[in-house]
Amino acid sequence: MKRATSAERGPVRTRRSGVFMETLPPPPAPLPRFEVEVPPPDLSAWREGNCGIPGVMHFESRRVGPHVVVVCLIHGNEYTGAIVMDELLRARIRPGSGRLSVIFANMAALAQFDPDHPVASRFIDEDMNRVWSEDTLHGTRSSHELDRARQILPVIHTADILIDLHSMLWPGRPLVLSGRAPRGVTLARQIGATKLIVADDGHADGTRLIDFARFSSPRTQARACLLEAGQHWQAQTLQTARRAVRAVLRPSCFVAADTAGREGRETAQCMMVTDLVRAHSSRFAFVAPFRGGDIIARRGTLLARDGDDEIRTPYDDCMLVMPNLRPGRGQTALRLARRATPTTDGSFPRPTP
Ligand SMILES: [Zn+2]
The missing domain is CATH 3.40.630.10 (Zn peptidases)
Structure with missing residues (x-):
């Protein structure tokens, strides 16, 4: 089982300096049109x-x-x-x-x-x-x-x-x-x-x-x-x-x-959720159209901007769990997970803070 040490783990959210204020992301776009391939059943x-x-x-x-x-x-x-x-x-x-x-x-x-x-x-x-x-x-x-x-x-x-x-x-x-x-x-x-x-x-x-x-x-x-x-x-x-x-x-x-x-x-x-990222502002925006299950190799990779904050991967090989590409303020935008090996009794270890 590999546990994160403080040396391996970085912050998820950091406040940007004022220098970058002009690059704030635009307000979130409305939801795209989702294709309905399979019609609902008659139950x-x-x-x-x-x-x-x-x-x-x-x-x-x-x-x-x-x-x-x-x-x-x-x-x-x-x-x-x-x-x-x-x-x-x-x-x-x-x-x-x-x-x-x-x-x-x-x-x-x-x-x-x-x-x-x-x-x-x-x-x-x-x-x-x-x-x-x-x-x-x-x-x-x-x-x-x-x-x-x-x-x-x-x-x-x-x-x-x-x-x-x-x-x-x-x-x-x-x-x-x-x-x-x-x-x-x-x-x-x-x-x-x-x-x-x-x-x-x-x-x-x-x-x-x-x-x-x-x-x-x-x-x-x-x-x-x-x-x-x-x-x-x-x-x-x-x-x-x-x-x-x-x-x-x-x-x-x-x-x-x-x-x-x-x-x-x-x-x-087997992956274990370590972090939950909530949108603190109405301007949360991912920097790329990430998909759930994507694994980001490098710690510190920029994932999203949330008002004045930047969201980055806190460790190497970080998996994105069900990113919500249009989160409203206060909603869960993303969860992060790392590979985990169940312990001998089959359970998952607690995440390291
Ligand atoms: Zn559901």
């Missing part, structure tokens, strides 16, 4: 669900086995995972052992999808992937997404293995977010559909589903991963989601093996 067959919870399909085998839960549409406009599950449900997928649940998390947001404004239907009221703390779930606040999270909570509470299917707005390498626990990393390797596993500690502005206590507490064995299958609405992303889902379902359900999914298991690159 009306699953709207009622079959177990008393709308949008949840649940099946039980007579043989003992884990409860596998596939979640799609946590973000309403990220529907490639929903297409995969619609295909499998229409093919009458059933567990050979244990239980299988398929959750279409936010059909109401998907119903608002407009190919002319495809970014707008991510959620109705709030990000459904930031509400999974006990305090939030059991608090008094109400929103469409929070109420829906409470509705599907009984299924989440009994999940043994969970995969949460997402895609990305900006171009980048597909990846699996594993969390830092060994069991999440093990599941990420099993998924194998991407060659990139990224471990992190979640987001300060709310708890993700994969960080829900059931999947992150040392007192349980349930495991969860989040798949970022590629860019939204792209055919290639659909293929990656298919491979990942089949890898997760194959041990307990009757689905054909997908040999293409195996290759990532041994060769997956």
Whole structure:
């Protein structure tokens, strides 16, 4: 395991001197037009669900086995995972052992999808992937997404293995977010559909589903991963989601093996998030159209300007995790990751400050 020493690590953000003030970047441009290669699915067959919870399909085998839960549409406009599950449900997928649940998390947001404004239907009221703390779930606040999270909570509470299917707005390498626990990393390797596993500690502005206590507490064995299958609405992303889902379902359900999914298991690159860069101004601008998964060889390389600040790589071989090429003020613009070797128990080490 290689840890950064203070000699190897530089600052991420530095304040520029006044000499450069005239080179401040212009205000961010509006979002480009994103191509929608794959149209949204018709999920009306699953709207009622079959177990008393709308949008949840649940099946039980007579043989003992884990409860596998596939979640799609946590973000309403990220529907490639929903297409995969619609295909499998229409093919009458059933567990050979244990239980299988398929959750279409936010059909109401998907119903608002407009190919002319495809970014707008991510959620109705709030990000459904930031509400999974006990305090939030059991608090008094109400929103469409929070109420829906409470509705599907009984299924989440009994999940043994969970995969949460997402895609990305900006171009980048597909990846699996594993969390830092060994069991999440093990599941990420099993998924194998991407060659990139990224471990992190979640987001300060709310708890993700994969960080829900059931999947992150040392007192349980349930495991969860989040798949970022590629860019939204792209055919290639659909293929990656298919491979990942089949890898997760194959041990307990009757689905054909997908040999293409195996290759990532041994060769997956494991990266650990070390830094989060938030846009402090409304003038945050990258100096190049970076893609998620890009690895910047040299420490100190200029990545972006943010008002009077410069953002640079703090160490050599620094990977850019899902850069947001148009961050609003206060939003996450970028996360940085370095190669990490899981420790002997399979967990990722904590980043060195
Ligand atoms: Zn998402």
